Amino acid sequence: MxxxxxxxxxxxxxxxxxxxxxxxxxxxxxxxxxxxxxxxxxxxxxxxxxxxxxxxxxxxxxxxxxxxxxxxxGEFGLSWRNQQSVATLIAERFPATFELVIIATLLSLLIGIPLGVFTAIGRGRWWAESLQLSSIVGVSLPSFFVGIILILVFSVSLGWLPGYGRGEVVKLGWWSTGLLTASGRAALVLPALSLSLFQITLVMRLVRAEMLETLRADFIKFARARGVKHRALWFRHALKNCLMPVITLTAMQVGNLIAFALVTETVFQWPGMGMLFMQAVTFVxxxxxxxxxxxxxxxxxxxxxxxxxxxxxxxxxxxxx
Amino acid sequence: MTVATHPSMSDVPALDVRGLSVEFPTRKGVLTALSEVSLTIQRGEIVGVVGESGAGKSMTGMSVLGLLEPPGRISAGEIRIGGKRTDNLGESEMAHIRGRMVGAIFQDPLTSLNPLFSIGQQLIETIRLHSDRNRAEAKAHAIDLLKQVGIPGADERIDHYPHQFSGGMRQRVVIALALAGNPQLIIADEPTTALDVSIQAQITALLRELCREHGTGVMLVTHDMGVIAETADRVAVMYAGRVIEVGPVDEVLSRPKHPYTRGLMGSIPALGARVERLAQIDGAMPRLNAIPSGCAFNPRCLDAGPRCRQVRPAMVAEGKGAAEGGVACLVYDGGVQ
Known part of the structure; x- marks a missing residue:
């Protein structure tokens, strides 16, 4: 090892x-x-x-x-645009993006995996099939569109959650976190949801496909034959055999999320690295x-x-x- | 032979199947996969079930385990395991029966074990499902079971994963798992087919020894007559979803009654006897949707007469009843003319 x-x-x-x-x-x-x-x-x-x-x-x-x-x-010299230390610039912006991406990833796993398991074991039932069908919508909707709809519904119409900015942040050394204040957490909900919707459906569809494959395996039949109950069968024996591709996908997607975050950050005026990078490209x-x-x-x-x-x-x- | 192997001496049979029919509804109509199958297995008795692929051997085993693949369903008959009727139980009740009253051994030990859990984890899980032992007691019992099935260094091996065992050793682990709930019946579906010939004999010997010891009845599903001859006490021959002949192994092997069984025996090469050509049964077993009227075997049967095409032969009991011994052939039931 x-x-x-x-x-x-x-x-x-x-x-x-x-x-x-x-x-x-x-x-x-x-x-x-x-x-x-x-x-x-x-x-x-x-x-x-x-x-x-x-x-x-x-x-x-x-x-x-x-x-x-x-x-x-962590020393990358001075920014040519405004003579500030690059390290400082990034340290200011990185926590916002990182928290957004991590929360979005957690959401996609916590919602996507159980949904995948349930759509696999309920295959053929109306609720599983309609979930599976509606997941296609989730996969195909662009995240800026989802973001705009979320802002329209929850921020503009209902006024439940803020639609822009990061809320109040708390400084922990150089790290600024929005997770410790109520307004920071509220501000995180909509961007995280809009960023994770695609991931949720992706994880769900992947887990479903893997589960269907695994549930046909001999060792599942044998586990049933030795009296293993449904819940343990699904969540212990089958799900563990499905985790590898999910982990691979998640790791790849965290990278992609940082890239996608660029769009989401623009829609939600989220002060993250995406904005910083856009400016850097514009000014070479x-x-x-x-x-x-x-x-x-x-x-x-x-x-x-x-x-x-x-x-x-x-x-x-x-x-x- | 111990006392328990004598049918007359034990009270409730480990398995009692009566008139079991299984059907598969399909778009083109209902296919009957099993038709009026009757079979008893006493505690400590090993009953071989033989036949060609698709004859319904495995289907019978899966019905007993309650593991028929949907849309397959039991349409008639009764299954009793240790006297308890199980064919009408729901899935959760059946999960309670499996492992505890009826265990299973499947064909391929490479795929029967979950690759991501150590054999100890799988054994302990099964033991704790079926008894109220705590973790430490369950582990001690697991090691004991591994010793019983002849795994050297059981104390150490218990933490190993399936891929660290050879095929024969894995099948021993599978047997230990089947015994973990101390069931009175084990369905062994082609338990030696995937193993080397040299390992096969060890596994069948082990199976026989353990079943005698624990008083466990075994339904040994196989197409290997050699395994049956070495292991089983009685044998049931299946053809096109029906049991066509049942009897003690020596009897059926040396004096087969049904023309199909005779054909099967004739197709086994004998050591020392040189023959030009092995006997073979012409034709193939009919598909489920094209089972001929009368006796299902009549188009391939050398003894068939006009009556065979009209009358479906019933099992003619010999000795203690149709499930113990008998043959379903018109030759023995009024003639073929």
Whole structure:
């Protein structure tokens, strides 16, 4: 098990180094940083001085090593747009996106998995079939549309929940959380729902398909023959055998959610990373883009490593690998 | 032979099936998969059920377990397990019977066990379902069961997962699981078919020994006459959803009465006897939707006469009643003419 862990974590580090290399390439070679940073009236001496100060005269390898070293400490330099530290910019925005994505993911699992199980065991009944049918609607509705409808119904018409912003936030060190205040939690409901609706239906359909497959397995029949009751049969024996693809999908989707969050954040004026990234792209703010690239891939790689480890925890057959 | 194996000595049979019919409603009409099947199994007795694929052997076993695949349903007859009528029970009541009064062993030990749970977890789950032992007692009992089925190092092996066992060892685990609720009847559906020949003999010997010991009746569903000859006390031959001959193994194997049984026996190669060609029964078993009138076997039967095409032969009892021994053939019931 230890060798397995070392191997997985080693793989993850290798992937991160590769991603950092590409981030470094755009950082260093997409235009001349000095030209983009100094004002037009700067003299050649000033430019050379800045070039030396930024370490741009060092060898390629030395620069890469320095970039990785800084990135590992969360240091991505200054934003070219407003001269603020990229790390600070991201630290301000990241918690909002992260909380939104995590809540949306939890919602999709907590609602999607039971719905999947019930539509599988109720196959042929009217309620299961109508759920399955309506899930197609959930899969095909774009999330900005869902967001707008949610705002219209729950915020504008009913006035139950806020339709924009993050509500009050509490500072825990550099992390700002909306989970500890009532207004923060209320503000989270609609964006999280609109972001998770697609995931809920996706998880539900996946679990349903996997359950139908597993329920036909011999070991399910044999479990029934030894007197295992329905509930244990479905939620213990069958569901556990369906979890692998769900975990894989969830990990992949968290990455996608961060991307989708861009749209949702716009609709709900959510002060997250999506807005920051949009601005960075508009202003060719390379340090912010490089940092964004590194952070998103870090999340992806971490999640996928955790998935590999979760596989081994769930399935004893994979532990030897 | 122990006392329990003598039918006359034990009071209530482990299994008593009377006139069982199973049908499948389909779009084109109702298919009758089993028709008036009667069979008794005493405690400690092993009754082999043989026949071609589709003859209804497994279907009989699944009916007893209450595991018929929908839309299959029991349309007539009675099933009693240890004297208790079970064919009319609902799913939740039947779940209570399964494992406790009737256990099961299926064909493929590779797929019978849940790959994600250790064999200990599966054994303990089953034991605790059927008794009020606590976790520690259940574990002790599980280890004891593993020892009984001949798994070396049971104390250690109990924490292993199914993929860490060989096929023969897994089937031993399956047998331990079938015995975990201490049922008086076990439905063994082709328990050795998926195993190596060398392992088959070990498993059948184990099955026989344990059933004698525990006084468990066994319905041994197989198409392997060798297994029947080695293991069973009595044998029931099925054809097209009916039992056509029942009797003690020696009797049926050495002096088969029904022309179909004779054909089956003739098709088994004998050691030492060189023959040009093995006997075979011409034709194939009829499909469920095209069972001929009269005796279902008449188109393939060498002894058939005009009466066979009109009259469906009933089981002619021998000795203690139709479920104990008998043959369903007009040759023995008024002639074929």
């Amino acid at each position: 230890l060798a397995f862990l070392v191997k997985r974590v080693g793989n993850a580090i290798l992937v991160m180094l590769t991603v950092a290399f590409f981030a470094f390439l755009i950082f260093r070679f997409l235009g001349d940083p000095v030209e983009l940073m100094v004002n037009e009236s700067a003299t050649q001496v000033e430019r050379d001085e800045l070039r030396a100060r930024l370490g741009l005269n060092d060898s390629f390898l030395a620069q890469y090593v320095r970039f990785v070293g800084h990135a590992a400490q 703010d390379i340090p912010v883009m490089a940092a964004y690239l590194c952070i998103v891939s870090f999340i992806f790689v971490t999640l996928n490593t955790l998935v590999d480890i979760a596989y081994a925890v769930i399935d004893p057959r994979l532990r030897a690998a």
